[in-house]
Amino acid sequence: xxxxxxxQALNEALDEEMARDERxxxxxxxxxxxxxxxxxxxxxxxxxxxxRVIDTPISENAIVGVALGAAITGMRPVAEIxxxxxxxxxxxxxxxxxxxxxxxxxxxxxxxxVIRTEGGAGRSLGAHHSQSLEAWLIxxxxxxxxxxxxPYDAKGLLKSAIRDDNPVVFIEHKMLYNTKGEVPxxxxxxxxxxxxxxxxxxxxxxxxxxxxxxxxxxxxxxxEKEGISVEVVDLRTLLxxxxxxxxxxxxxxxxxxxxxxxxxTGGTGAEIGMQIIENxxxxxxxxxxxxxxxxxxxxxxxxxxxxxxxxxxRICKAVKEVLK
Amino acid sequence: xxxxxELAIKLLKQMMQIRQFEDMIMELxxxxxxxxxxxxxxxxEAVAVGAISVINPDDYITSTHRGxxxxxxxxxxxxxLMAEILGKKTGVCKGKGGSLHLADLSxxxxxxxGIVGGGIGIATGAGLSIKLQKQxxxxxxxxxxxATNNGIFFECLNMASLWKLPVVYICxxxxxxxxxxxxxxxxxxxxxxxxxxxxxPAESVDGQDVLAVREVVGKWVNYARQGNGPSFIVANTYxxxxxxxxxxxxxxxxxxxxxxxxxxxxxxxxxxxxxMGILTEEEINLIExxxxxxxxxxxxxxxxxxxxxxxELYTDLYV
Numbered sequence: 001x002x003x004x005x006x007x008q009a010l011n012e013a014l015d016e017e018m019a020r021d022e023r024x025x026x027x028x029x030x031x032x033x034x035x036x037x038x039x040x041x042x043x044x045x046x047x048x049x050x051x052r053v054i055d056t057p058i059s060e061n062a063i064v065g066v067a068l069g070a071a072i073t074g075m076r077p078v079a080e081i082x083x084x085x086x087x088x089x090x091x092x093x094x095x096x097x098x099x100x101x102x103x104x105x106x107x108x109x110x111x112x113x114v115i116r117t118e119g120g121a122g123r124s125l126g127a128h129h130s131q132s133l134e135a136w137l138i139x140x141x142x143x144x145x146x147x148x149x150x151p152y153d154a155k156g157l158l159k160s161a162i163r164d165d166n167p168v169v170f171i172e173h174k175m176l177y178n179t180k181g182e183v184p185x186x187x188x189x190x191x192x193x194x195x196x197x198x199x200x201x202x203x204x205x206x207x208x209x210x211x212x213x214x215x216x217x218x219x220x221x222x223x224e225k226e227g228i229s230v231e232v233v234d235l236r237t238l239l240x241x242x243x244x245x246x247x248x249x250x251x252x253x254x255x256x257x258x259x260x261x262x263x264x265t266g267g268t269g270a271e272i273g274m275q276i277i278e279n280x281x282x283x284x285x286x287x288x289x290x291x292x293x294x295x296x297x298x299x300x301x302x303x304x305x306x307x308x309x310x311x312x313x314r315i316c317k318a319v320k321e322v323l324k
Numbered sequence: 325x326x327x328x329x330e331l332a333i334k335l336l337k338q339m340m341q342i343r344q345f346e347d348m349i350m351e352l353x354x355x356x357x358x359x360x361x362x363x364x365x366x367x368x369e370a371v372a373v374g375a376i377s378v379i380n381p382d383d384y385i386t387s388t389h390r391g392x393x394x395x396x397x398x399x400x401x402x403x404x405l406m407a408e409i410l411g412k413k414t415g416v417c418k419g420k421g422g423s424l425h426l427a428d429l430s431x432x433x434x435x436x437x438g439i440v441g442g443g444i445g446i447a448t449g450a451g452l453s454i455k456l457q458k459q460x461x462x463x464x465x466x467x468x469x470x471a472t473n474n475g476i477f478f479e480c481l482n483m484a485s486l487w488k489l490p491v492v493y494i495c496x497x498x499x500x501x502x503x504x505x506x507x508x509x510x511x512x513x514x515x516x517x518x519x520x521x522x523x524x525p526a527e528s529v530d531g532q533d534v535l536a537v538r539e540v541v542g543k544w545v546n547y548a549r550q551g552n553g554p555s556f557i558v559a560n561t562y563x564x565x566x567x568x569x570x571x572x573x574x575x576x577x578x579x580x581x582x583x584x585x586x587x588x589x590x591x592x593x594x595x596x597x598x599x600m601g602i603l604t605e606e607e608i609n610l611i612e613x614x615x616x617x618x619x620x621x622x623x624x625x626x627x628x629x630x631x632x633x634x635x636e637l638y639t640d641l642y643v
Contacts, residue, residue: 025456051456057486062479065445066452072434073384073453093476096439097446104425105435106418107640142641165643 001182009151009183010040010116010172013158014078016187018048021076024162027054027063028080028116037082038118038177060089064115068098071113071167078162084119084171085131098167099142110165114158120211120261121309122175127297130305132210132262137169138239138271144168144192145239149213151181153236156190164192173211195242197249201231204319205249207272208259209235212310216259219315230319238268246272247280254285255322261309264292289318327535332602333611335377335534339369339590340615341402342393346565348619349392349409353569357627358410362423365393367564370589371496372397374537375464375559378545384432384450384463386443388496390563391436394466395426398433402622412629419632420640440501441467441474444493448480451489451554462548463491464541470501472518473509481556485522488553492544495558496531502567503575519556531561532587535596562587 004012018024026041032055035042045053056063060081067077081087087094094115102109121130137145144166148154154172161168198213199220206216213234220230231249235241250256256276258269269290276288294308346366352358365372372393376385387394395405401416408415409423416428427435434450437443447465454461471477472495484491495515499506512518519526525547529540537559544555562584566573573581597603 057479057482059479059483061476062445062448062483065476065480066449066483069386069434069446069449069451070453070456071449072429072446073450074457075453077449092439092442093445097437097442101435102643103640104417104421105427105429106415106420108417108427109429110643144642 001184003180004151004183005177006151006154006172006179006181007039007177009155010158011042011044013155013162014041014044015047017159017162018044018052023074023076024078025052025054025075026078026080027056027067029056029058029082031055031080036080038174040116040172040177041080060086061093064090064093064098067113067115068093068101068111071111072101072109076112076162078114078116081115081117083129084117084133085128087117087133087136094143094169095140099140103142111167112165113167114161114170115167116170116172118172118174120173120175121298121305124300124302124305126300130298132293134171134238135262135266135268135271138268142167143239144237145171146192146237147171147173147210148236149176149210149234151179151183153190153196155183156188157192157236160189160192168192171210175211179214190236193237193240193242195245196234196236197231197245198234199230199232201229201253203229203253204255204257204322205231205233205246205253206257206259206315206319207233207235207246209238210261212259212261215310215312216315218312219319222312222316223319228319228323241272241275243275243279246276250276250280251283254283256284256288257291257315257318257322258288259291259310259315261293263295264290265295267292286322286324289322291315291318327602329602332597335373336590336593336597336603336608337611337615338373338397339534339593340612341618342366342369342372342396343590344615344619345392345396345402345406345622348623350565352623360422361568362409363390363568364563364565365390367584367588368496368498368531368561369393370534370537370593371494371531371559371561372466374534375494375541378538378542379462379464382432383461384434384447386434386447386450386463386465387426387436388443388466388468388471389424389436389438389440390468391426392423395428395433395436398428399431400426400428400433402618403625406622406626407629410626411631412626413632414625414629418636418640420636441471441476443467444471444476444480447491448484448489451484451491452487454490455487460549461490462545465491465493467493467495468501469495469497469499469506469515470509471495472515473501478521481519481522481524481554484554485524488551490548490551491554492541492548493554493556494541495556496561497558498561498563500567500575505575515558516556524554524556526556526558528558528560531559532589532592534589534593
């Protein structure tokens with residue numbers, strides 16, 4: 001199968017869906033002439049023009065509000081918020097309008113809206129360009145939250161998100177754009193709300209998502225040489241969470257490590273862990289361990305930044321700990 | 325602007341519907357039949373009725389936390405609106421929205437809003453949608469004086485002007501953002517000046533005169549429909565009741581309230597219609613009586629309607 005980058009996979013997903021459905025259009029900061037801060041929309045403005053790929057002013061709240069207005073009146077907008085760190089600027093529109101409008105109106109409207117953004121540390125960009133804020137978002141009923149880890153999943157999930165009649169926040173990871181993987185030439189979709197076993201194993205389950213899937217797979221590789229068999233569950237979608245797949249794995253391994261890049265306190269891992277306890281407590285042979293981001297603003301220094309997020313060594317250590 | 329008898333009856337009837345609807349809700353709140361909050365539109369009827377009377381059924385509006393008037397003027401069903409305000413299953417939003425979230429997309433009402441300025445994004449997006457779909461529709465975006473101090477107002481008016489979207493932004497300046505007066509909260513007292521920053525045409529209008537509102541809004545609706553872009557209208561008006569049920573109105577004087585009550589939009593219009601020989605006193609009384617019956621029927625319907633089933637808690641969240 002052909003190998004392409006995560007960035008190219010996302011670009012193909014947008015291109016294919018725009019070609020397929022003329023109601024799909026893109027809006028966001030620097031997405032047209034510039035092609036997106038991380039190049040995901042490169043070439044689309046040249047191909048589809050001003051009416052389909054719209055450069056907006058720096059007005060995040062309006063970007064989301066305008067996308068919502070368009071979504072409930074016949075269009076299928078894909079808005080880009082350049083960094084998830086800027087989501088605070090549009091949290092009112094996202095939380096109070098986008099997520100609630102269908103419910104508040106008694107189901108009498110649909111919101112086919114995608115908000116693409118990217119997050120995560122790794123580029124030494126400091127506290128305003130490196131956050132992992134997915135835990136804020138999974139606390140909002142009415143939206144879906146998707147975080148793909150591979151080019152294959154990125155393309156298939158973005159296409160599904162654009163075809164979904166519900167609002168989807170699609171969070172990419174800045175350190176994954178240049179990663180490569182197999183992506184078929186022919187069309188396919190990856191369903192939202194379905195986790196994926198990225199590696200089978202029998203001793204310990206790692207539950208993770210986004211970039212931490214790659215770190216967890218690396219750790220599993222190392223641990224295998226030491227005779228420890230690790231199963232890596234990639235959630236892919238955080239809301240709704242596919243707890244069934246997680247529970248199935250836990251019932252097999254009886255031990256769980258959660259790996260997440262976001263801050264530990266009140267983080268996504270807390271929700272994952274609690275759902276495991278609610279659904280599979282009797283199958284656990286050891287307390288669940290979290291390997292999570294430090295509860296600090298992301299420091300600039302590359303040395304400190306590395307310490308602020310999980311690494312392969314810490315994941316290996318946690319797996320050994322849970323096996324004690 | 326020419327006014328036919330048919331139009332006069334429609335305008336007067338809608339204003340009376342809104343007035344009596346609001347007076348009735350005040351009564352229901354006092355009797356604890358209506359629970360929760362409710363922001364009443366009484367006194368401001370000429371703005372919603374005049375503005376919405378110049379657009380088509382398939383044109384859009386967005387409304388505010390004080391949204392009953394807009395919903396009624398946009399061909400809202402009195403029974404379904406009243407039931408919604410009481411949280412009943414038969415409400416226009418199945419009892420899940422309430423006073424702050426009255427909406428009916430089938431009639432182009434994209435919704436009231438519990439967040440001040442919250443509808444401005446939706447209205448602007450609907451304008452973009454119209455432009456992208458090459459439709460000939462327009463959007464009337466209602467909001468209060470307070471909303472023009474909110475960030476989304478500036479973000480959206482800039483975009484609308486930049487992209488020449490068919491949106492008429494209508495600021496209902498009723499002098500107070502809850503308790504804080506325009507004088508105490510706006511650096512610019514003449515709110516039309518705010519449009520200067522966006523190179524957008526702006527005009528103020530007497531919001532107590534339904535015909536004046538029709539004329540001004542009609543002009544800017546045509547301007548938008550012809551592809552010239554958005555405009556900003558400030559309708560000067562006044563709310564009779566307080567901000568909400570618990571408001572003791574300590575921030576304004578009884579004299580001021582009296583002044584505005586003497587500029588009542590229903591009385592102004594009724595007198596004018598009599599002077600012009602379009603409606604008689606008897607005809608006006610008849611309309612008022614007819615509306616009284618409609619409101620009574622709406623309340624009766626709402627009170628007798630069931631609450632939503634418990635199963636409804638989790639429906640309508642996702643498609």
